[in-house]
Amino acid sequence: MYKVINNKVNAQNEDKLPFDSNSIFSIANEFDFNEKALQLFNYQLNNNLVYKTYCGHLNIDSAAIDHYTKIPFLPISFFKTHRVTSYVGDAAVTFSSSGTTGAITSKHHVKDPTIYEASFIKGFELNYGPIQDYVVLGLLPSYLEREGSSLIYMVDRFIQLSAHADSGFFLDEYDALDAVIKKNAGKKILLIGVTYALLDFGEKYSPNLSQCIVMETGGMKGKRKEMIKAELHMILRNLFSTPTIHSEYGMTELLSQAYSEGLKFTCPPWMKILIRSHSDPFELIQNKTGGINIIDLANIHSCAFIATQDLGRSNNGTFEVMGRFDNSDIRGCNLLVQ
DSSP: OOOOOOOOOOGGGOOOOSSOGGGGGGOOSHHHHHHHHHHHHHHHHHHOHHHHHHHHHTTOOGGGOOSGGGSOOEETTHHHHSOOOSSOSOOSEEEEOOOOTTOOOOEEEESOHHHHHHHHHHHHHHHHOOGGGSEEEEEOHHHHTSSOOHHHHHHHHHHHHOSOTTOEEESSOHHHHHHHHHHTTTSOEEEEEOHHHHHHHHHHHOOOOTTSEEEEOOOOTTSSOOOOHHHHHHHHHHHHTOSOOEEEEOOTTOSOOEEEESSOEEOOTTEEEEEEOSSOTTOEESSSOEEEEEEETTOTTSOSEEEEEEEEEEETTEEEEEEEOSSSSOTTGGGGOO
8 A cells, every 4th residue: 555665764864862761751841741752853853764754745844843732643554564763773672563364563663672661660650659569460362372562561571570479471261360369369469451351251250359450451352342441341340349440551653551540541751642633634632532643752763753543532631542543544644655
């Protein structure tokens, strides 16, 4: 569908990073975020050939970009068709999205995994405290059964950092999972799972997880019918006898996550959600449902400004995910078509 452009950047022109990557984790206010976002925009405009070409087709005047709300967002589909990087050389690790057999999957070529690790550890701990305090139980069968999952990378690191020997992954060993939960009653437990597996486990065992964090990562993976988030959370609350279901919002193309206690997500200080209009992909809107645009400053070496295929609504610093666009590709992708 897309013309594959010559994705080469002259190493002599690869600019020095605009800031120390660790500095994004010290962002304290809007001014700090805006300054870092503008610096990263100009860096990626010069060093990311895909993003530079896309902005060129939009006739972007970089001198006129004086606030992060004016920065153009790259359609996420380009991660399926191009190597979206702001560096030359090999990636340290490449994450890939899940997909049906034969489908084109997204690939995120990560130059420095330590940035990802710092992002997901600090992001989690801002919401829930030290990961070392938790028994971490990963119920992620569909992700464990393939390679290249950024979610598995994250949860595996959580398990390594956990101070509890019972932390670990579970494929379909529901008996063992139930036994571990009962054994660790009274301790802090994080049960993080793909949606359909949580439903399967809950229907078979109905464990009392009222004192635990039950976190769904989304995804029926063709195992069950999709349902709206409010309905899903109601069912999971009843199955696990817990007042609240938590959610993690992340994706292959990001190195940061948002978390929710209920339906409303909050971002870490180095990540922002903006909502774009249904009718005009380059217009930002407020207090209405539209496409989710993400600024993830941890994406220093790829693209930090991404237009996703998710629908959402933002309000007072939080956002809800309402669903996905019906069409498979975001308008704007055809700007790199021959």
